[in-house]
Amino acid sequence: MPFVAISLAFPTALFDRFTPCSLARHRRASGYRKRGGPARALAALALLSTVCGEASATVSMLQPARIAAANEPLQITLLYAADDGTALTVTVPQTLRVNLSGGEQSPRPLELAREAGVPTTLRLRPGQFRKVRFTAPWPESARGEVRIDPIGFDASPALVVINRGPEQDAIAQAERNESKASTPAQAAATAAALDGPTGDAISPPGDSLSTTGRGVFAHVSYYEPMYIAFGHNGDTNARLQLSFKYRLRIPDDLRSKSFTDNLYFAYTQTSIWDLSAESRPFRDTTYSPQLFYYVPDTGWRSPFFTRMGFAAGIAHESNGKGGDDSRSINMPFIRPTWEFGDLAANHLTVSPKIYYYVGTKNNPDIAAYRGYVDLLVKYGSPDGWQLATTLRKGTKHWYGSVDTQFTYPLAKLLGSAWGGYLWAGYFNGYGEDLLDYNNRQHWIARIGYSIAR
Secondary structure, X not given: OOOOOXXXXXXXXXXXXXXXXXXXXXHHHHOOOOOOHHHHHHHHHHHHOOOOOOOOOEEEEEOOOOEEEOOOOEEEEEEEEOOOOOOEEEEOOOEEEEEEEEOOEEEEEEEEEEOOOOOOEEEEOOOOEEEEEEEEXXXXXXXXXXXXXXXOOOOOOEEEEEEOOOOHHHHHHHHHHHHHOOOHHHHHHHHHHHHOOOOOOOOOOOOOOOOOOOOHHHHEEEOOOEEEEEEEEOEEEEEEEEEEEEEOOOOOOOOOOOOHHHEEEEEEEEEEEEOOOOOOOXXXXXXXXXXXXXXXXXXXXXXXXXXXXXXXXXXEEEOOOOHHHOOEEEEEEEEEEEEEOOOOOOEEEEEEEEEOOEOOOOOOOOHHHHOOEEEEEEEEOOOOOEEEEEEXXXXXXXXXXXXXXXXXXXXXXXXXXXXXXXXXXXXXXEOOOOOOOOOEEEEEEEEEEEEEO
16 A cells, blocks of 8 residues: 655654653643543653653654555554664553544544564664554444544544455555555655545545545535636626535445446536626526536556546536526536546646537527537646636537636645635637627636635
């Protein structure tokens, strides 16, 4: 199984505070004796790093494998390092306690045993480090995405997806072999390719909501981009879009390709908001529910692409109006998606959505303006800028449209506390909304904020 190359290091000051002498002084000063909870918490800290003198060891917890087989034990690795230029003596606990939680389950404690053959006391030379592993079987109640919270020491929680499918052993072994045969950089790239840049093992890049848990909201993830943006070209207007998808059933085998395990319902709503009019009305809104089969990775491999996804289903679009302004179409569709290059860095995505119209009574000539294919081409990285363009070509003349969206993470512009993306868009052509599908929008540029891209 691949390991994430970044470790989560504890502050050295934490262990300076709990040397044998300072721990004793602290306990005497605070009045702690053998009174239970608080003393046990301090003792756990002391067990993690008991250091003589002024020097202290840095202790890090390595991120467990992102995907774990249910019949293999949970393994957590602590890394002890003497990085102060002084020889150290460290006491290692016999057990390590964590809390497991996931979905709608409340946290449950789990105790991991230290690996056999590791002495209680480690002697580290200056610059030397030592890995110590702790293991325990997964509880039967652990399902889907599980959060691991260490007890008694300061470390960030870890997320592990438990695979209970019939092919879990082969998958786990293949990932372990690939991780052992690669450099740390290659292992990180492999993990990104397997799990997706967001860490979601069954969702494509761009999905930010987990679809691997067991709670109701764990079935929900982003679908189309979500944004609000403002522009001016003769009049001032805004374009905003909301879009989610809901996975009807989450299987135990997260790599399942069966129909019922990958069936989704999605809803997208796109509005054009006229801010120049006196009452600032919404000029038109397109409502689009969809039902479709979808896998982000079909498993097909080729020297020409890195990953191939596939979707097929039926979509409905209407603007909710009556009379001459009524617009409504139904579209059975298929959508293959090919990704080229390193999925953890800048890479190319090509995704044609091929569809056919059923029920176009109120707009029978819509194919003349938008055609039968939406060609989406994207280039960028999961944690950097991205340029996405959707092209349409109508069946008559040069009717069609160009819809381009550029996004950049706000965290890189304003600091890590910010979420979402700076959004800039350009549209030129026919069919930005259903009401005006046969009216030409010469061009309009907008700028705004995006939640998902």
